[in-house]
Amino acid sequence: MxxxxxxxxxxxxxxxxxxxxxxxxxxxxxxxxxxxxxxxxxxxxxxxxxxxxxxxxxxxxxxxxxxxxxxxxxxxxxxxxxxxxVYLGVDVEAFRPGPKEDLVVCVCHVSRENLRRKGLRTFIGAASEVPEARFVLVGRAWDDSVDELRKMAPDNVEISGWLQDDELRQLLARAKVYVQVSYVEGFGLALAEAMAAGCVPVVTAAGAIPEVVGTTGIFVSYNDVPSLAAGVRQAIQSQGGIDARNRIIAGFRVDQRAEELRAVIGSLLGQSITAFPNSPQRLDASQTEGGP
Structure with missing residues (x-):
């Protein structure tokens, strides 16, 4: 079970x-x-x-x-x-960097809960202080909180709604910066995917985020627009995207997770498991759920 x-x-x-x-x-x-x-x-x-x-x-x-x-x-x-x-895993072949733009992305579902937990008001507020960059908020809208964000959003903000996986990968490949300014976070799968795509993470030191980011990111204060704006400007000038990708390759690949899962399940069953019936699929909690 x-x-x-x-x-x-x-x-x-x-x-x-x-x-x-x-x-x-x-x-x-x-x-x-x-x-x-x-x-x-x-x-x-x-x-x-x-x-x-x-x-x-x-x-x-x-x-x-x-x-x-x-x-x-x-x-x-x-x-x-x-x-x-057992860390969640990223398909590092699917999430790869491309030519980068002054693009700042955040991925999560948009809800009243996430206005506070994911710092979405802070994300939109920081866009007003960094007008030279384009900010994109990706994720399904679960309630009318998206209307509040649209009203406060300056011209350099796009609230895209849910994207197909290939569209999301293309967006992250182009983005220089990924923002995760959560109050609490059990892992941060969208964050790890963005890092694999060569985005410089600008994050809070909340929950498991420091485990995922290590020394490759820029840490800012929670619920602090000037702090986030300064972090985004620093990240835009940074060349740290390759370090972020290498960190995911080293410790957060989906094949590593599959190997660890086989070991755990095999130990419970008292037998060696060499393969699953199907390859592990990406848990797409980032756009649709309040997951890890």
């Missing part, structure tokens, strides 16, 4: 698996194990969420955290859980 996120359905699935004598794995480490009342974010704000996460994580034979930060959050819920950290 393989479940994404420590939610109620995973609690049921892992309990049934244990009763039937089957092995179960839960992948966790984002909204499901977060409690951030100051921004009203996280499943653990609610009793039902806390119970579901505790049952799912305690019943699972193995818990896969997608970052060290996530593993620490999981231990707060299930101190005795059997946790393995």
């Amino acid at each position: 393989y479940c994404w996120f420590a939610l109620g359905f995973s609690a049921v699935a892992t309990t049934v698996a244990r009763v039937m004598g089957r092995k179960s794995i839960v992948v966790a480490g984002g909204w499901d194990v977060t409690r951030a009342p100051e921004i009203g974010y996280g499943r653990l704000l609610y009793l039902r969420g806390r119970i579901g996460a505790a049952v799912a994580l305690c019943q699972a034979d193995r818990i896969l955290a997608f970052s060290d930060w996530s593993a620490a959050a999981i231990r707060e819920v299930a101190p005795n859980g059997k946790i393995s950290r």
Whole structure:
């Protein structure tokens, strides 16, 4: 049994698996194990969420955290859980740099929640202070928060909505800068994809972001427009995109994740697994979900 996120359905699935004598794995480490009342974010704000996460994580034979930060959050819920950290992976052949432009990109779904969690107002506000660059916000609009952003957006901002994967890859290939100014982040898959495409990351030191970025990015303050604007200007002048890409190649490739998953599953089953029936697919949480 393989479940994404420590939610109620995973609690049921892992309990049934244990009763039937089957092995179960839960992948966790984002909204499901977060409690951030100051921004009203996280499943653990609610009793039902806390119970579901505790049952799912305690019943699972193995818990896969997608970052060290996530593993620490999981231990707060299930101190005795059997946790393995397996980073999410990027297809570094699909996400590649191209000729760069003074283009600044942020990818996430657009919602009231993400106005605060992902710092979307800050992103739009910084565009007013860097008029020489073009800012693009990519992602599906989930509610009327997109209307608020459109009203405050200057002429150098495009709110594109959801893009097809090939369109997103082409955009990131052209962008010099990627912005992730989150309050909390369990991993940052869109960030890692942008880095693979040679974007210089301008980020907050929130959650697992420092694990992904390392020393290749420019760190700014949360909810601070002047700080972000200064970081974007610095990134536009930087040649650090290749360092960002090399970091993803070194430690966050999709084939590395597949190898680690085979090792974990094989250890549970007591057998060697040389291949999955299908190649691991990209978890496209960036444009559509409040995922990692």
